[in-house]
């Protein structure tokens with residue numbers, strides 16, 4: 001009964017929103033684009049009703065548990081082409097390949113400088129960086145540096161198309177603090193598929209301040225990236241995005257960490273730093289340890305928190321990062337420890353080496369010095385962003401993305417207060433992770449209250465539950481046109497994106 005009622009509600013909602021979409025000046029290109037997607041959607045057995053009804057939760061595919069049979073892939077640190085004093089040169093090549101994700105099967109995948117996913121680009125604060133971006137795919141792409149403070153013309157948004165076979169140099173100076181960032185494509189209509197098929201890499205920014213802190217920083221020994229993504233494979237073990245496409249966000253039943261299926265991570269009895277990235281198209285995760293052991297969060301999207309924050313679970317929505325410290329010297333002998341989701345899905349079992357406990361220093365008490373100053377706190381809201389809708393009918397401030405429309409302007413170096421509101425619909429609404437390009441922001445308040453301690457650091461992506469109203473302090477240090485959007489990649493593709501021009 002409840003289901004039928006929901007279906008009626010949903011159908012009428014569709015009609016209402018379809019009407020309002022018609023009244024907007026949608027151009028014909030967009031119209032045909034959405035027709036195209038509708039077709040793909042109806043063709044899947046995960047049809048319209050499921051997609052919409054689920055509101056991003058009911059329709060989630062159930063995830064497998066990692067059996068732990070494969071040691072986790074640790075992505076290589078990208079070698080520079082050349083280093084001259086403070087100048088460093090890299091090449092990042094988007095390419096197609098085949099990857100043996102499952103033993104005995106070759107999956108067609110995309111990757112940066114490899115067949116699948118990408119390396120870690122390790123940059124030092126203060127460096128002048130040149131990245132030659134090369135498109136070896138047979139479709140257009142862009143190179144977007146998620147979380148990086150870079151001028152708009154190097155940011156790799158949907159305007160910065162690189163055609164197959166072409167290259168472009170991107171130049172910037174690293175002026176932000178140590179942080180774990182990432183990069184991925186951002187072309188109109190193909191971001192979600194290209195990420196799903198494997199285009200995603202990491203950027204580590206390093207600085208002297210961080211290096212002096214007593215936190216694990218030995219890459220691949222006690223400091224590991226964990227790129228968590230849910231994928232689907234067809235019976236031939238291929239990605240088949242169209243088959244599993246869902247307009248409210250495509251999910252999969254197979255968890256990959258750094259591209260490894262059924263991963264395990266071998267660690268020593270010491271403090272280990274895990275740099276978590278939710279690189280999924282839409283799935284949210286609440287991560288915890290199966291034994292409920294506490295861990296310390298030391299960094300958010302934009303770098304170190306002021307102090308390590310003790311937590312027993314952490315939620316990451318698509319695009320968000322968190323660095324956590326798990327102390328394996330505290331684990332009882334013989335105890336099995338895994339990173340799990342709140343539903344109990346095993347993401348990553350740990351294999352703790354039978355070696356002596358390494359005495360490691362306590363984590364530093366103070367790591368950073370970020371605060372909301374009086375000026376920021378008392379400033380009026382100058383930009384309001386209303387996230388609304390679901391599926392094909394998502395909007396920001398009632399509008400769909402238009403490449404030729406600038407939604408806001410802001411002066412470089414000037415702090416403004418943005419208010420983001422997740423307006424619920426008649427079915428309640430869903431979580432939208434709001435992401436801003438080109439700047440790291442500070443969270444002033446969530447529903448009028450101070451943010452939790454682990455959201456008091458710099459962020460570039462923030463989850464809004466339905467009805468949430470979030471105030472953020474935004475300052476762009478570089479000029480250009482930047483995107484802001486929902487990081488559910490299908491919502492972004494469906495037009496839940498706008499542009500701010502900074503000069």
Ligand code: C2O
Pocket residue numbers: 144146184186319435437483485487
């Ligand atoms: Cu991670 Cu506009 O994206």
Ligand code: CU
Pocket residue numbers: 144145146147435436437
């Ligand atoms: Cu971004």
Ligand code: CU
Pocket residue numbers: 394431432433486487488491496
């Ligand atoms: Cu969304």
